[in-house]
Amino acid sequence: MRLEIPTSAERFGANLFYKVQKIYELDGGHGVDSEFESRYHVIQQIPYERIHEIEKDLAIVIPVKDERLRLLEGVLCGIPHDCLPIILSNSKSEPIDRFRMERSMVDTFCRYAKKKYIIAHQRSPEIARLFLEGGYPHLIDEEGLVRHGKAEGMLAGIALANLAGKKYVGFIDSDNYFPGAVFEYVRIFSAGLSQGKTPYSMVRIQWHSKPKIVENDLFFAKWGRVSRITNQYLNQFLGHFTGYETEVLRTGNAGEHALSMPLALSLDYSTGFSVETHHFVSMMEKFGGVMPAPFPEIMKSGVEIFQIESRNPHLHEVAKGDDHINEMIEYSLSVLWHSAICPANLKTEISTELNRLKIIRKNASPVKLRQYPVLSDIDFEAAGRTIDWSQHGNYIPA
Ligand code: GDP
Ligand code: CO
Numbered sequence: 010m011r012l013e014i015p016t017s018a019e020r021f022g023a024n025l026f027y028k029v030q031k032i033y034e035l036d037g038g039h040g041v042d043s044e045f046e047s048r049y050h051v052i053q054q055i056p057y058e059r060i061h062e063i064e065k066d067l068a069i070v071i072p073v074k075d076e077r078l079r080l081l082e083g084v085l086c087g088i089p090h091d092c093l094p095i096i097l098s099n100s101k102s103e104p105i106d107r108f109r110m111e112r113s114m115v116d117t118f119c120r121y122a123k124k125k126y127i128i129a130h131q132r133s134p135e136i137a138r139l140f141l142e143g144g145y146p147h148l149i150d151e152e153g154l155v156r157h158g159k160a161e162g163m164l165a166g167i168a169l170a171n172l173a174g175k176k177y178v179g180f181i182d183s184d185n186y187f188p189g190a191v192f193e194y195v196r197i198f199s200a201g202l203s204q205g206k207t208p209y210s211m212v213r214i215q216w217h218s219k220p221k222i223v224e225n226d227l228f229f230a231k232w233g234r235v236s237r238i239t240n241q242y243l244n245q246f247l248g249h250f251t252g253y254e255t256e257v258l259r260t261g262n263a264g265e266h267a268l269s270m271p272l273a274l275s276l277d278y279s280t281g282f283s284v285e286t287h288h289f290v291s292m293m294e295k296f297g298g299v300m301p302a303p304f305p306e307i308m309k310s311g312v313e314i315f316q317i318e319s320r321n322p323h324l325h326e327v328a329k330g331d332d333h334i335n336e337m338i339e340y341s342l343s344v345l346w347h348s349a350i351c352p353a354n355l356k357t358e359i360s361t362e363l364n365r366l367k368i369i370r371k372n373a374s375p376v377k378l379r380q381y382p383v384l385s386d387i388d389f390e391a392a393g394r395t396i397d398w399s400q401h402g403n404y405i406p407a
Pocket of ligand 1: 074076098099158162163264326
């Protein structure tokens with residue numbers, strides 16, 4: 010890949026939030042191009058060999074809930090061969106057993122492609138046992154199973170990726186219509202992670218555009234309603250601490266993102282669809298230096314957050330309704346509002362915004378969402394003993 014060097018960044022404590030990087034070539038070529046030896050380049054080449062090195066250590070978690078099988082198959086097709094897909098499903102088993110259909114499609118697909126993979130149902134007793142034996146009961150509900158929700162599935166995916174020995178973990182939604190876009194996202198994850206100068210890095214994708222039909226014409230929208238609002242308040246949050254107004258954060262709701270495993274295990278998480286915005290809250294709280302730092306070694310080495318703009322338009326399943334949009338807005342803003350370091354004036358602005366959108370009543374607080382502590386609390390050795398890998402696709406960790 011050939012892309013902009015991440016030049017400017019906002020620093021908040023140990024966090025470096027880089028500005029969005031633009032891609033020039035999706036394939037940067039083999040070997041190292043000597044044209045890039047000059048220090049004055051603003052573009053860098055990430056050679057194919059370097060991308061490939063990361064891909065071997067990268068698990069791609071695909072959360073699924075009752076999506077069309079064809080879409081899921083397209084997503085699988087877009088994942089580079091050397092990455093390990095981990096399909097984490099919360100699909101219905103009644104009246105039709107959707108999970109069984111997914112399982113059989115994925116088994117066949119990966120057998121034909123000779124692809125290694127892991128598949129699990131979020132609500133299976135075995136996944137619950139993994140967390141219980143690992144001494145991390147926080148995800149488990151009254152039925153003794155992992156709670157419903159996208160974040161909950163993602164956390165199960167991170168745990169499996171770590172048990173599978175992967176050094177990086179990325180996320181791709183299963184409702185994407187373009188395998189080519191999925192392929193690009195994963196390449197961006199590897200290119201982004203390869204820039205990390207510390208063991209703690211994250212890559213978030215800013216979608217190039219989302220095609221829509223407006224008055225019988227295709228219109229390529231840049232910002233969705235949710236991301237426009239989330240990013241605005243996220244930047245105000247950051248600006249409060251740096252003392253400078255900023256627009257650097259563009260990826261507050263990035264479902265497509267990847268993390269180095271040490272960073273993934275050091276964040277705490279928020280439930281359901283608030284998980285992506287909460288990454289920022291967790292990093293600002295834990296590594297911002299405003300609250301006591303739980304991980305001194307991370308404060309020393311620093312955390313790098315890269316944001317990269319994809320070139321493919323993003324087209325996913327759209328018929329999910331206005332309620333879903335409002336819920337996303339409330340969830341994203343609620344994690345900012347409830348942060349222990351959220352400034353009082355920002356809380357007022359957020360409440361006013363949510364009231365204006367008719368999401369909460371005047372002077373009411375946004376919902377307080379369930380949170381999960383850092384995954385490094387899991388005893389992975391004990392958790393690993395509970396997993397019968399032969400039941401979960403065809404990947405047996407070395
Ligand atoms: P949006 O794209 O942000 O509007 O949200 P989607 O409804 O498309 O959800 C994002 C992804 O998470 C999709 O791949 C869903 O199938 C998946 N998903 C949603 N809820 C759950 C859940 O409870 N568990 C799991 N494992 N996946 C979920
Ligand atoms: Co979607």
